[in-house]
Amino acid sequence: MREKLQLIMKHLRQGSLQKMWKQTIWIYQYGRRYWKSMILYTLLGVMGSCVSLASSLISKDLVDIITGHQTGRLLSTFAAMIGFAIANLLVSQASGYASTFISLKVDSEIKNDIFAKMLVTDWESLTEYHTGDLVTRWSSDASNISSGILNWVPNLIIYTFRFISALAVVLYYDPTFALFALLGIPFSALMSRPLLRRMRNNNQKSAAMNAKMYGFNQEAFSNIQTIKAFDLIHFYTDRLKTLQKDYISMRLEFQRMSILTSVLMSIVGFIVSYSCYGWGIYRVWSNAISYGTMTMFLSLSGTLTSSVNSLTSLIPSAISLTISAGRLMDIVEMPQEDYSQDHAVKLFEKQHKTSGIGLTMKDLSYTYHSGTEVFAHASMEAYPHEIIALVGPSGEGKTTMLRLILSLLRAQSGEFQICAGSDHNQKLNMSPSTRKLFSYVPQGNTMFSGTIAENMRNVKPDATDEEIIEALKLSCAWDFVEKLPNGIQSVVKERGGGFSEGQAQRLSISRALLRKSPILLLDEATSALDVATERKVLKNIMQDTYPRTCIVTTHRPTVLNICTRVYAIRDKRCEVLNEVEIEKMVKEF
Template structure:
């Protein structure tokens, strides 16, 4: 078995990363558990057979296999900036500052919250003073009228306290819910606006964990921890001030003790912060594992790998559990320390206060009043110490959220984009285009591509898988930028164009038809949200969707299920074609658009597509050469280069690679 653990600890971005994430994470945070988890990983043999990662020690993108662990290629700085897992965690609760703009967006509600918080604090701090007066002026003086008067005043103040506390709770809860909603919207929008490279280099489960689990942690803090911290902080300051008003000598004694409580809390809090971040990383691993498993459940069952996946997931879950246990142990120790020290301080305070009463330096009422303030102060401090662990967890979650918001796309719309000509012309031009993926800089996917497609021309792309055909489509829509050369649509360099305007000029049918949860009509209308029902039906009929929809009980309102599980492959392909037909764009991109259709449906859909192609520029990727015999030009691609081009008959006559493919297919 290959040894993956480096001699020195290094930072990794691993896909899928089970071995690195769990064993290395445990080695960093839980040394006593590292060997156990590492042993478990080896015992169930969950090593990644082909693992890509970035090692910060060598500043290289490395590639591990069972045969070799040698680094292969230097890393692109842009890649380091978009791989979330490589980010270095911040210290303390600094990441919480990133949430301030969301909170400060509601100044009126914040002002009302502060007002009611202040009223509630004043009411709470007034009651101990009144109790001291009752003791001195009522019980000691044995004056029942004074006792009755102060009792009614305390009841009235308690009513004010109740109303102010309720109002404070309402406003701060509303702010919390509003802030969480804004964060969710901001994170989701930012993710949707990110370029494709970002999604190529970050696991889907990791992103889902950040937008759900981490946002949920922040929500819990805003619902519970934030109100406690605000109330406790105000009460602590107020209680200390009132202690000085009541007895400066005793107050000074208390102030000396407070640092003994605060410093250990801060020190342990930092440790909790690190453990919390690692725990959230473990949860992200669980989410990524689950997402990958459920997305490939048929394959897992077909290869009878359920047991293997269960064991692998159990390893993730165990690592998450042990990380959480370590964090809870530290929190429990911090709480025990604070409670013991505060109790000891109160006993000492009572002893000193009693001496002052016996020497007539303060009254019994003043001592009682002071003790209540002291208990308020120590109680709030204890509460803050308990909440601090939660805040450290929230800081970790906030950091993982703000890492997304702070990540800039590698591809952006220019500040002053060029406008496309209207009406659309439909020209496409590649000029000496070379392209390399950020993760594979030493492997050109396209090399020296020169291609010009005239308006209304149909150009077919033929070649083996990996020849670069689909990459041409990606560059046209600017999912990626060419490493060198230029890509132009209607005479405009795509790098100088607005994303929305550029992509509105294309109708794209992917090889693997993408369906969204919803109805058939909604999936077709995705190509043109404002389309009428009649337009949807016309597009569906042209793509032969109506043939199978007419047999469904709910017709076009039939739900397709997640990823279109309720439809067959051919049905999904026809819905995707109808979506492209409805968009009615000047340039069609067909990536094996009829690959999932039976022979009869393929013939009909091909006829519909040919009618649609009239007057439109069309680029077709095809492996079935029979579907592109009538193309104006056919480009034969291999290893990112154009080997040959011509019409079907011309290429057959040349007797090259295309002729070989045609002979093989047509004989079959």
């Protein structure tokens, strides 16, 4: 007893129990939404236990009638046994169907809720996790939570009811038999303590290894071209073998523990069963009980043992649940983005839609969580019908600036606001809510699998074919789409497969233009285009009558002379270049 108290105090000092309690409260917040489903599941389980218990009693009467220990109507008892068997089958099937239906519903709702929370989590915090780990947490851990919510408390009630009802019947007919039937309980209690510790460690290792395996596979399959190009096939297959070896070693370790536990529990089960058989035979031989009573005892002893084992198994199940909850809490309890300005932004857009919307930045400073300072007192401005260029060496902050504009990153100080095109004094602070005013074309291929038209309608579901074609013309993509056999219904493969990098870029720009957002951000979005096409795309954007503000980042200065203003990122600031500096950059390119 003293040793047990010391163990509990150790856990308390380490914070394990407080952490598990906090995780349990988090699970409860979801569980209380589905109390009706839990009650239904519990009632079906209790009903099944009642039918099974009644079947055991009827079987006892039937055996006693056949062996002559009891007079009665054989046919009616036999009919009752068949009736309860059918009832047991129906209850079992109904319970299975209801369980599947409720489980799928709860699982989808919880995953949807977790998914939504992940999407509004602070972007910079979220990037600390590998995407494979995020997917594993969202899929496996969320499913574990939904399954646990539906099953754990109802099963606790069902197994307890099954145990108490079976024990009550045994005590009613022969109290001495209960002693043999309950022989396995002390052993199960002793086994639960080491299992509790090892199960928590095993679940944590398993979750981490599954996330690692998923992340490796995801990256490998999405970068097959790079793996082939660098002749890394053997390198990656060897890495996979190493990961698989670690995974197999972990699983075998778990299996060895499971086998040992199973063997010990089976031995105890055999001891209990044969003890019950021996005692039953003795009681029948001494005429203390009938054959029917003995068969009922043997059946109920199995029920008692299985109920105890089931109740014991709920302990590692609870540990698994809290671990899954903790992994999800790591994500969903990170800082959340603030969308409280949604209404104000919609109203601002409606008021200034015809004149356009620009942005202003003054004395902005930003430092990454890692401590790297990117901007210090930087200022810039961009207004409708302007093309603003951001230039500078790689790693100086061009992409970071666009992420700040999109409020994916939050500046530590300074003013960053959208403003009305007609009256620059009418302003609204930048926030996640202002993203609806932007169209963004990042670096790299951002096309999804599907048709060209489906890709376009991702940003504007009600777009007509004519609107799509007009956007394709603005980005110079119609030149090649028009020649395709199926036009805008042509299929785009995963990661833009089937199109060149330059074609995929023009399709991405078309999609951004189709959305008709007040502000367009192009992050090296024309890097795969030839200079003539790049200039033509930017001129089309400038000549478009839509009051659009356009901000581009580029390494190539050949298009700078058609931009309204050019900002060079220098010494953590944004400096406006004059015509002489721009011409010098063009000549030196």
